[in-house]
Amino acid sequence: MTETAIADHGLIGDLQTSALVGTDGAIDWFCCPRFDSPSVFGALLDGERGGRFRIRPAGTGYTTRQMYLADTAVLVTRFFTASGLGQVVDFMPPAGSTATDTHRIVRMVQCVRGEMRFEIEVAPRFDYGRHPHRAEVGDQGAVFTANGTALTLHVVREPEDERKARVSMRDQDLHATLDLVAGDTRGVVLESAATGPARAIRVAEIQELFDRTVDFWRTWLSRSRYTGRWRESIQRSAITLKLMTYAPTGGLVAAPTAALPEQLGGERNWDYRYTWVRDASFSVHALLRLGMVDEAARFGGWLGDRIRERAGSDSGPLNIMYRIDGSSDLKEDVLDHWSGYRNSAPVRVGNGAAEQLQLDIYGEALDALYAAGRAGVEVPHRGWATISGVLDWLADNWDQPEEGIWETRGGRQAFTYGRVMCWVAFDRGIRMAVEHGRPAALERWTAERDRIYRQVMDQGFSPRRRAFVQHYETDVLDSSLLRMPTVGFVAGTDPLWLSTLEAMDHELVTDSLVYRYDPEASPDGLQGSEGTFSLCSFAYVDALTRAGRVQDARNAFEKMLTYANHVGLYSEEIALTGEQIGNFPQAFTHLALIDAAVTLDAAMDRAGG
Template sequence: MTQTVRQETAIAEHGLIGDLQTAALVTTDGSIDWFCCPRFDSPSVFGALLDDERGGRFRIRPADPGYTAKQMYLPDTAVLVTRFFTEDGMGQVVDFMPPTGATATDNHRIVRIVQCVRGSMTFEIDVEPRFDYGRHPHHLEMSENGAVFAANGQKLTLHVVREPDDERLLQAFGDGDGHATLPLVAGQTRGVVLESAADGPPREIRPADIKALFDETVSYWRNWLAQSTYRGRWREDIQRSAITLKLMTYAPTGGIVAAPTAALPEQVGGERNWDYRYTWVRDASFSIFALMRLGFHDEAAQFGRWLGDRIRERMGSDSGPLNIMYRIDGSSDLKEDSLDHWRGYRGSAPVRIGNGAAEQLQLDIYGEAMDSIFAGVMGGLPLANQGWTAVSHVLDWLADNWDQDEEGIWETRGGRQPFTYGRVMCWVAFDRGIRLATEKALPAPLERWTAARDAIYRQVMEQGFHESRHAFVQHYNTDVLDASLLRMPTVGMIDGRDPLWLSTMQAMDGELVTDSLVYRYDPEASPDGLRGSEGTFSLCSFAYVDALTRSDRVDDARLAFEKMLTYGNHVGLYSEEIALTGEQIGNFPQAFTHLQLIDAALTLDAALDGRPPR
């Protein structure tokens, strides 16, 4: 007898909601199948995204199996609307999480407003939590106004939204899970609120109270977005990317997670399944730079403080001033483990949590950090004496350590090499430090820093450029191309019209680019210590647009950008990679991709308006 294995909902069939301390993914059929609580990097409560049978979910959908569904964001907000259509009527579920404050809390709310807009519709509600990645069984306590799901000291409280004369909503429960039906006619609004660490038992909530909470949340997002100074051609795409970056920001510290998910595969069925729910210095620095370019300065100031704290923690350390990544609170315990009881997204195992790459040496992070600090200070943010002392410490350490082998930007596990991109970003670190010292008349060993900067430049030009390939290559001991180097003209290491760069672009066009999509590198030509292949990297594809623009190939850049927009999902979100089929794969949504979309659009906008790129 053949056993049927249920398949997880496609990665692209999700929208994202969040409250600036954690986030949830909502499928196009109304199911929350990924939610970690109380933080981004906490164990999951709903994890059907990684195991449809054992992961757990919170689903609201029509009882009529013949429905069709569409999903959208309420304009200029992070409020997600899933609309259902049947022969009898049209209804919708409105999902949001009221933003939390800047103080870390275990209390979080998922609000699910259920409405019948036309005709009539009966909804089914299924609440099936699986605490601690499904490793802890839970028990259920039911009351007239809702239910409490509890396991291992953690609890979720379900509050019912109804009018006083409504019949009891929660009618059927079994095996510790919640199941209910909700018949509605046009104009009726009901729903549920799922709350972690609730103060007290389930309570009855009126639709008017939920409407007030909805209005407050909408107002928060629209007021935040009003700070944007962007008025260019792709305003809606840019604003959605900005909101997505904000949703991935942990408000108490300013750290930005690389993605709110873990273990989504870079190749379906493969082993490249990493946990991205942490703050990479690189990704967060780039994200802050992108937000600053749009006019969002508070996020830059807060991240600057977070980064300064990390540097000061390691003052005097022999292993360098920074790790490549941290937990969102700044701690560095990211021990990697596998969830062997989960099958993984479409059978992609192992399901990894934690990240063993945290201790790698990746020298490029100092360039990205310095670039964001420089941009912030030049944009008007203060640089206190304590901050300059930390910056000086980083550059003094780097002057002694830049010329060594490292693991590189892609966290390969095939051994250290003299990666060209790492050298380029070390050059950026010294260049921005020298500029800061000069512009602000700050004390610095300028002669030493300048000597290091110039030595890196000469080394990259002499050893990073491969004569027979006519291109800059991944590292000095190979002829393999690497899309990370698309950022060379962006950071100012080389002019985009330099013959060395134009021939590099020509080489990449022939080997790494397919229909505007860009591969990171060829893993067969440059073994990275892992089995299998991968899709094209979306951040590289947007970086390609930026590089084309700076190479005076503006028409090519615009076409590539417009093509990339067709690969976004139905609400404008992007995962890490695009498979050959056009399917989104990898962790979702990915901050790196959305920040690079912003950068590419701003550079292309300037070129189309006849302005020089920044």
């Protein structure tokens, strides 16, 4: 069985975990009780053995459309047949800010006009399919258990309704058919860690859950100050970032999926269900630009906790990534029993890059904290002491080889982007100290900041290429450097930058889509190639804008919008075919979209466009 295309999914979630729902009405990915827990439904990575929860019309004679209810994370999958129109309304009521094992997926099944027979299939595969399950079925629903965990399926119906779904069991999987006519609403609620048996739920109860969930999302989104040209795309990206935030800690997962390939059939299949310091820092910037200040404050607390946990560590104040609860055990493993998305193996869970040395994260973190401070988020004394300790450590350690932003596995180098972001760390620390009158080793920090600047200008710029390059021992270009003018290291109209941008235009850009770098020219320790990186494509828009090429930037941005899927979501990369590949949806891409749009909006306003 061929797995449903990555882009043919929408995302729902409750701010502690999430699920991907395909256009065929199947939940193909759901991990419980957290984003980084083992999957219960994993058909996205193995259509035969991964498990799914599907609701669709009986037979094959239907077409389907999918949409989000406006300004919410409520997903509607509509089915059109010769006999009627039906739909499945999927959502997860927010689980709150206290970690819990109890999560609910509500699936409202409705017949809008005519009549329709729906097929329901519930085929869980607990712990990535490594543990067989048992099912107990009754009139009120079913309970699936395996290895000490349970999922309870509650039936939605009115007590006076004598119509019942016709249920059968095959290999402990539930199969049912349900007949509805125009105006009917029925459905099921899947609940983890339920405290009692399956029960019949009245339609009014799930309608109340629906109303509360819609109100939650619209109330949250109403805090956005964005009124620019691309409001719908911006708001969808903001909701997507919020869906990928673990409410109990404020940690943001890079994506809610694992092992989706950067190249079909290739080995670049990584687990992104963790909180990268870099991604979380970028998200603070993006959300602050929309007026979402609370998220910035939560990140500041999360970051401070991580640094204090590693006080005195020889390997630095921060890991590059953490589990969403802040723990750092990310042992990488391979699921040999799964084939992988469209035979892209190995299927990796965990992430062996967790303890790499990537010095850029300190600049991104300090930049986010500085921006949060300017937005009104105050840094307490303990927080400033933590920041000072980070910069004192960085003063002793910035000038060493590292693995770099792309987590390459080809050895450490003096990566130019890492050096630039170390400059940012000192620059923002100095600004915070001066603006708020905080005690600081200003003379030392300033000396190190200036040393980095001179070093990058002397060794990070290739006179032959007339461009800033990936690291000091190569002439290879790297699109991470598109952020140089964004962070203020170089002016967007500086001749050195304009020639760098021109070189990237010729080597890394194809019809406004941008590659990270050329792996053939700069071996990264891995086999195969990859698609264009959507984060970099939006960063290119930002760089074009700052270079004064506003019309080019607008053209590139509008092209990128056409690569979103049908509900406005982006995966990590785009193949030359236009297909979305890599983990999905990717936080990096959505936050970069927000940044590019806000920068471009402002430039067009100034130009009167």
